[in-house]
Amino acid sequence: MASPTGRYLRPPRNCYGADIRYAADVSLAGKHKCEFGVLPAPGEVIKAWEPFRSRWGQNVTNNHSAAATIKGFDWLGQPLTETIANAASGVKAFAVVTSFGVAPAGSLVTGTRYGLPYVAKAQTITGLTVVAGASGAADRRGTFDWTADPNGTTKYEVEYEVDTAQPLYGLAA
Numbered sequence: 001m002a003s004p005t006g007r008y009l010r011p012p013r014n015c016y017g018a019d020i021r022y023a024a025d026v027s028l029a030g031k032h033k034c035e036f037g038v039l040p041a042p043g044e045v046i047k048a049w050e051p052f053r054s055r056w057g058q059n060v061t062n063n064h065s066a067a068a069t070i071k072g073f074d075w076l077g078q079p080l081t082e083t084i085a086n087a088a089s090g091v092k093a094f095a096v097v098t099s100f101g102v103a104p105a106g107s108l109v110t111g112t113r114y115g116l117p118y119v120a121k122a123q124t125i126t127g128l129t130v131v132a133g134a135s136g137a138a139d140r141r142g143t144f145d146w147t148a149d150p151n152g153t154t155k156y157e158v159e160y161e162v163d164t165a166q167p168l169y170g171l172a173a
Contacts, residue, residue, distance in 0.1 A: 020168045023118065030164045032118055035157040039114060039150035046097050046108040057093030057115030059143065060084060060100075064107035072097040074140075075115060076169060089113070091131070092139045113143040119170040120144075121163045130160050133170045140170030 026032045040053040042061070052058045056075045062068045062084040069083045075095040084090040093115025100108050119133035120142035133142035150156065162168065 021164075023168055026118060026162050026164075026168065030162045031159055032162050033157065033159045034117060035155075036114070037155055038153060039156050040110065041152040042110050042112045042149055044110045045106050046100065046110065048097060048099055051096045052094060052110060054093075054110075054114050056117050056141075057095040059090045059093055059111035059113040059139075060097065061089045061109050061111040062086060062107065063109060064104060068108060069101045070094065070097055070108070071099045075117070078140075091143065093141075093143050112149055113145050114150075115139065115143055116141050116160070118168045119163045119166045121161045123161055125158060125160065128158060133163065133166065142170075 023032075036055055040058075042058075044053070046052075046060060060070050060082070065086050067083055067085050069081065070090065071079070071081050072094045073096050074080055074093060080092050080094055082090045082092045082094075089111045091113065093113065095115070097108075113131070116130075116133075118141060120130050122132035122142075123130045127148070128144050128146045130144045131138070131142050133140050144158070144160070146156070
C-alpha cells in the first residue's frame with residue numbers, strides 16, 4: 001500500500017460550531033492559556049495545499065507588485081478569502097492556502113501574525129499585541145503579533161482574554 005508523502009492534505013472537514021459558548025480549557029474568568037509550541041519564523045514561501053506549520057494559522061504577506069486574492073481554510077476548516085494589496089500583509093490566519101490567483105511563485109510568504117483558537121478581546125500583553133476577533137475583513141477569532149518575530153526554535157505560550165460575549169469560535173465568515 002502506498003503512503004502519502006510530503007505535508008499535503010485534502011480539504012479540511014468543517015469543524016466550526018456556530019454558537020459554542022463553552023470549552024474546558026477556557027477558565028470561568030474568560031482566560032485561555034494557549035500553548036503554541038515552536039512557532040515558525042515568518043517568511044516561509046507559501047505553496048498551494050501545503051499546511052502552515054503554525055497550529056492555528058498565520059497571515060499571508062504579498063511581496064508581488066500586484067494585489068493577490070488568497071483562498072484557503074482556517075484551522076476549523078472554514079473557507080477564507082482575502083485580497084491582499086501589493087507589498088502588504090493580510091489580516092486573516094490561514095491554516096492552508098488552496099489558491100492565490102496570479103502571484104508568481106515565491107511572492108507570497110507567511111506573515112508575522114498568528115491565529116488564535118478562540119475569539120479574543122483586543123489587549124496588549126508584554127511582548128505581544130492581540131487583535132480582537134471580528135466578522136468581515138478581519139480574522140473572526142483574532143490574531144496576535146509578537147514584538148520580536150518568532151525564530152522557529154523557541155516554544156511560545158500566552159494567556160489571553162477570551163471574548164465570552166461572542167461564540168468561542170468567532171463569528172461566521
